[in-house]
Amino acid sequence: MNSTSENITFAAIPQHIAIIMDGNGRWAQARGLPRLAGHRAGTENLRRIIEACVEFGVKVLTIYAFSTENWGRPQDEVSGLMNLFDDVFERELAELNRQGARLIHIGRTEGIRPGMLKKIHNGEQTTRDNQRLTLCVAFNYGGRDEIVHAIQRIAQDKIPSEEITDELVSRYMYTAGLPDPDLVIRTSGELRTSNFLIWQAAYAEWVFPETFWPDFGREHLMEAIHEYGRRERRFGLITTQP
Numbered sequence: 001m002n003s004t005s006e007n008i009t010f011a012a013i014p015q016h017i018a019i020i021m022d023g024n025g026r027w028a029q030a031r032g033l034p035r036l037a038g039h040r041a042g043t044e045n046l047r048r049i050i051e052a053c054v055e056f057g058v059k060v061l062t063i064y065a066f067s068t069e070n071w072g073r074p075q076d077e078v079s080g081l082m083n084l085f086d087d088v089f090e091r092e093l094a095e096l097n098r099q100g101a102r103l104i105h106i107g108r109t110e111g112i113r114p115g116m117l118k119k120i121h122n123g124e125q126t127t128r129d130n131q132r133l134t135l136c137v138a139f140n141y142g143g144r145d146e147i148v149h150a151i152q153r154i155a156q157d158k159i160p161s162e163e164i165t166d167e168l169v170s171r172y173m174y175t176a177g178l179p180d181p182d183l184v185i186r187t188s189g190e191l192r193t194s195n196f197l198i199w200q201a202a203y204a205e206w207v208f209p210e211t212f213w214p215d216f217g218r219e220h221l222m223e224a225i226h227e228y229g230r231r232e233r234r235f236g237l238i239t240t241q242p
């Protein structure tokens with residue numbers, strides 16, 4: 001079935017798009033700017049991608065904002081990023097509400113400074129009834145960390161081994177209740193997962209546009225969705241199977 005957004009027709013619209021927003025540093029470097037200027041441009045770009053997702057009828061957008069490994073970057077970059085996120089969580093709240101977007105955080109809460117955690121919780125509370133789009137922010141997130149965290153909680157809950165199923169494990173992930181991503185986009189031409197949604201993206205389609213994240217706009221997103229529509233998702237089966 002074709003899905004139409006105002007004046008564009010897509011062969012299929014992914015219900016859940018996940019994005020590894022990569023290339024901020026190289027974007028800045030190419031302009032002779034400090035890396036942080038790239039991160040700033042990256043956060044500014046988010047708004048137009050959220051807007052486009054709402055326009056195209058995407059239901060869930062997950063963005064990889066900061067990984068558990070990113071703490072290892074130089075201290076000034078990490079603190080610059082934290083200040084930036086601090087601003088964004090506060091400043092973009094009204095805009096999220098205007099777009100009808102619900103904010104969800106996935107990742108470890110330990111390690112996030114208390115003031116920011118408060119802003120995140122406040123954002124989740126304020127937007128919780130919005131239904132047009134779920135914006136899932138992977139912040140202090142790592143796929144392995146998420147699996148370890150899930151196993152710890154399964155053990156704490158003393159779940160008998162025969163009850164530990166694929167479906168149960170999904171319910172112990174940070175993404176509990178969300179559909180798995182259909183399409184994962186990694187910008188900047190890097191071809192790896194970097195610990196992103198390694199459980200949930202088992203059968204996602206992946207695209208790797210060369211564009212650096214701050215330049216990745218509505219047209220690029222459209223192209224990625226068109227590419228998704230040209231894929232045949234087989235889930236291990238064969239084409240002719242009913």
Ligand code: IPE
Pocket residue numbers: 021022023024025026027065066067070081188
């Ligand atoms: C992605 O851009 C943003 C974060 C990891 C926070 P990078 O900072 O990784 O940009 P490159 O890969 O160095 O260009």
Ligand code: IPE
Pocket residue numbers: 020021022064065066067070190192194
């Ligand atoms: C992945 O990008 C993390 C985010 C985009 C937040 P990185 O730039 O940290 O990944 P590597 O180091 O190139 O694998």
Ligand code: MG
Pocket residue numbers: 022023024
């Ligand atoms: Mg990078």
